[in-house]
Amino acid sequence: MAEFERIARYLQPLAGEGAMELRDDAARAYGRVLTKDVLVEGTHFLPGDPIDLLARKALRVNASDLIAKGAEPEAYMLGLVWPEARGEAEFASFCDGLRVEQELTGLELLGGDTTRGPCLMISVTMFGVRTGPEILRSGGEVGDMLMVTGTIGDGLLALEAAKEGQADAAAAYYLPPVPYGAEFAVSAHANAALDVSDGLIADTRHLAEESKIGIRLFAGRIPLSAAGKKAASEGRLPDLLTGGDDYQSLMLCRVEEKISDDRFTVIGEAMDGLPPGHVEVLMPDGELWVPEKGGWDHFTS
Numbered sequence: 001m002a003e004f005e006r007i008a009r010y011l012q013p014l015a016g017e018g019a020m021e022l023r024d025d026a027a028r029a030y031g032r033v034l035t036k037d038v039l040v041e042g043t044h045f046l047p048g049d050p051i052d053l054l055a056r057k058a059l060r061v062n063a064s065d066l067i068a069k070g071a072e073p074e075a076y077m078l079g080l081v082w083p084e085a086r087g088e089a090e091f092a093s094f095c096d097g098l099r100v101e102q103e104l105t106g107l108e109l110l111g112g113d114t115t116r117g118p119c120l121m122i123s124v125t126m127f128g129v130r131t132g133p134e135i136l137r138s139g140g141e142v143g144d145m146l147m148v149t150g151t152i153g154d155g156l157l158a159l160e161a162a163k164e165g166q167a168d169a170a171a172a173y174y175l176p177p178v179p180y181g182a183e184f185a186v187s188a189h190a191n192a193a194l195d196v197s198d199g200l201i202a203d204t205r206h207l208a209e210e211s212k213i214g215i216r217l218f219a220g221r222i223p224l225s226a227a228g229k230k231a232a233s234e235g236r237l238p239d240l241l242t243g244g245d246d247y248q249s250l251m252l253c254r255v256e257e258k259i260s261d262d263r264f265t266v267i268g269e270a271m272d273g274l275p276p277g278h279v280e281v282l283m284p285d286g287e288l289w290v291p292e293k294g295g296w297d298h299f300t301s
Ligand SMILES: Nc1ncnc2c1ncn2[C@@H]1O[C@H](COP(=O)(O)OP(=O)(O)OP(=O)(O)O)[C@@H](O)[C@H]1O
Pocket: 007, 011, 019, 021, 022, 023, 024, 025, 026, 036, 037, 065, 195, 197, 198
């Protein structure tokens, strides 16, 4: 059974009031926005990845969920499973990475748990403060424009580079360029938003399904890095749009508004006449591509 089905069938019946029925990126409780992300060796990162950057990435993938909910990351708790093969020097380097990210963001460590285990696992629970109204995956409306921060597809290309030992080209995988500060624009403008972790298409579908609208993406407008443009020219655009690990903010917002944060680019539209949950992509050659359901799933990928 797939990841989302398992959550819906087995975990949703256990969910409390602030859980948003486990249909969103973060919970709302105790006056804060709360999220959790786990990184597991072999699943989310490679055994040889720089350990200080891994620490920073664990904070960033959590911050990414809060930013996309219009919440400013404030504090976190840390669960660490530390294998015997990684010595004290590595532990010190890991904590140095946490310190660097804390200094960059103002994040504070509130507590956690440290144990031995078979491989490195990093579990972070992060708390944020809302900077405006509550932003959900639902709330998008026909006529909204779809906007995204940064570039798409670099997480995938950088992971491929890391696997080939090309450290320079792997930068966006070691340390995703999470749009710190974008929570203010999300709060000010979004009808609905989330972060892009499972892939642009899959996460656009989450917005379309929860908002009960259809969305058309304009592939030619999707921001790509130099490496992304090269890959796209080699026919890999579909890979870039489905690869995941982007950690950018994706929002549906009202057309008439001028966006206060220039990191956002318009890449699509919630169009009248499309069925709820539908996602289609107008490709640069003018063809309409209707991607199959998909995206990252820990139980089927
Ligand atoms: N083991 C679990 N226990 C309780 N809730 C869970 C569990 N796993 C997932 N959820 C909840 O299910 C919902 C969807 O989770 P999912 O991981 O797809 O979203 P996400 O956290 O935004 O993803 P990502 O980590 O890729 O940004 C969220 O509300 C999440 O809190």
